[in-house]
Amino acid sequence: MQSFTEENYLKIIFHLSQDSHPVQTNAIAEKIQTKAASVTDMLKKLADKHLVDYVKYQGVTLTEKGKLTAINIVRKHRLWEVFLVDKLNFKWDQVHEVAEELEHIKSDLLTERLNEFLDFPKVDPHGDPIPDEYGKFEDLTFIKLSKLKANEKGTITGVSEHSSAFLKHLEKLNLTLGKRIQIAEIIGFDGSVELLVENQKINISNEIAKHILISK
Amino acid sequence: MQSFTEENYLKIIFHLSQDSHPVQTNAIAEKIQTKAASVTDMLKKLADKHLVDYVKYQGVTLTEKGKLTAINIVRKHRLWEVFLVDKLNFKWDQVHEVAEELEHIKSDLLTERLNEFLDFPKVDPHGDPIPDEYGKFEDLTFIKLSKLKANEKGTITGVSEHSSAFLKHLEKLNLTLGKRIQIAEIIGFDGSVELLVENQKINISNEIAKHILISK
DNA sequence: AATAATTTTTAGATTTGCCTAAATAAATTA
DNA sequence: TAATTTATTTAGGCAAATCTAAAAATTATT
Numbered sequence A, B: 001m002q003s004f005t006e007e008n009y010l011k012i013i014f015h016l017s018q019d020s021h022p023v024q025t026n027a028i029a030e031k032i033q034t035k036a037a038s039v040t041d042m043l044k045k046l047a048d049k050h051l052v053d054y055v056k057y058q059g060v061t062l063t064e065k066g067k068l069t070a071i072n073i074v075r076k077h078r079l080w081e082v083f084l085v086d087k088l089n090f091k092w093d094q095v096h097e098v099a100e101e102l103e104h105i106k107s108d109l110l111t112e113r114l115n116e117f118l119d120f121p122k123v124d125p126h127g128d129p130i131p132d133e134y135g136k137f138e139d140l141t142f143i144k145l146s147k148l149k150a151n152e153k154g155t156i157t158g159v160s161e162h163s164s165a166f167l168k169h170l171e172k173l174n175l176t177l178g179k180r181i182q183i184a185e186i187i188g189f190d191g192s193v194e195l196l197v198e199n200q201k202i203n204i205s206n207e208i209a210k211h212i213l214i215s216k
Numbered sequence C: 001a002a003t004a005a006t007t008t009t010t011a012g013a014t015t016t017g018c019c020t021a022a023a024t025a026a027a028t029t030a
Numbered sequence D: 001t002a003a004t005t006t007a008t009t010t011a012g013g014c015a016a017a018t019c020t021a022a023a024a025a026t027t028a029t030t
Helices: A004-017 A025-032 A036-048 A064-087 A096-102 A108-117 A164-172 B004-017 B025-032 B036-048 B064-087 B096-102 B108-117 B164-172
Strands: A052-055 A059-062 A153-159 A180-186 A193-197 A200-204 A212-215 B052-055 B059-062 B153-159 B180-186 B193-197 B200-204 B212-215
Touching: A004 A025, A004 A036, A004 A059, A004 A064, A025 A036, A025 A059, A036 A052, A036 A059, A059 A064, A064 A096, A064 A108, A153 A164, B004 B025, B004 B036, B004 B059, B004 B064, B025 B036, B025 B059, B036 B052, B036 B059, B059 B064, B064 B096, B064 B108, B153 B164
Parallel strands: none
Antiparallel strands: A052 A059, A153 A180, A153 A212, A180 A193, A193 A200, B052 B059, B153 B180, B153 B212, B180 B193, B193 B200
16 A cells, blocks of 8 residues: 555546656756755655666656556546536535545545546546546647637637646636637737637737647 | 644544543554654643643643634545535445545635535535534434333434444444434333334444434 | 552653765756 | 767655654552
8 A cells, every 4th residue: 555645646647648658856856945965865765666677867757657646546536526516516626626536535435436426427627538437638739829710619628737836727718617718819929929808809828728638 | 824733633632522631642542543642742732822722641632723624624634524425426335435535625715605506505414414604513412222211212313433334234234313212111121122113113322322322 | 657559750762764965877958 | 989968866864744662640449
């Protein structure tokens, strides 16, 4: 059985693995809000337990065992987020911290019953896919809003940034999951985007557009 | 903010305080599955934080601050138990361990929303009272089944033992919360009790009768 | 009241996860 | 390629929570 801390490392390594293989010590340190030296210590420990493959100075990769553990944490995190939003009326910007705690509750029975209670959700309140009990993700194809061309249409189906500040901002702009949008104009100067949502014209920066995920 | 471990000590001290003032080091050690020396260490730490009043060799008492913290843990534990039974169809003998983990989730918003979602329950699945957000318990008056005389009637409204083995046994005997019972006979030899539940005659030992709580 | 038994505390170690500072390796730049 | 910068690791320590073994205080027993 892994500790709370070990589980967090595995989860962070899993997320960072999406972008780059293998994962660097410093990248982990930054995400986990700790020092590189502490990360090195933990990587050795995880390697001893065969949860990661670790080569000095080269970085780290999850083993199959480590990956399954990480995915299970992600699964629980996202299921709890659905619970908080659907059943307890949390806003989508309020769920992250609480789910960070709930994701470490160990009972498999709890996870399965929760899944059932929530009616087997496929995505969490930010549009992130929820893996099944075997760790399989249904692959959803998203495009970043910043990649769309003028006049293209699409539906907001996810976000790639979960900070409360960002999510509150989107909410204020009426840019929430499921909304149909169309690109009005792309400003060449700074890459900012003018778009149409429910007949309203809205301007967002390129930085924000990069974190909004669209499906057609 | 208290640690997981500190919270557990406070909770155990709170429960033991119901029986005897002040609480002995050894009693805590036994409940918390640790050694007396470790308890002594922790009691000093809790005293430094003004969560308990501790006198060497004399035992320990919760301060007002410690008591409020402990009651908050108990409140969360019992609310989660209601959630598990009412919403996720757990059996009453399956909830304890999971609630031991869930009780440490910190969000006050979560606790209040959960309370609302569960429709402000007054008791948990074992009949234990759930304190309100200010730490006030509604006092329920229970009598141990073992204290009833022949022919007396009552309703099962609680249990004072939460082990899975005990609760499963009660369930098999059809002795669940809300059941109306009547004492048929008390066997002088060993204090065992013959009782009537829904026109069935059932025999239980005195040991079991002591852990069934009755209201009239 | 003196002795024995029990309970509690102290002293000294251990483990986990983290830290700082210094050393080493890798990557970048001149 | 040599020098510099950046990334990573090692070494040595610290705090929390635990342990064992020994000492001290309390309680019970003769």
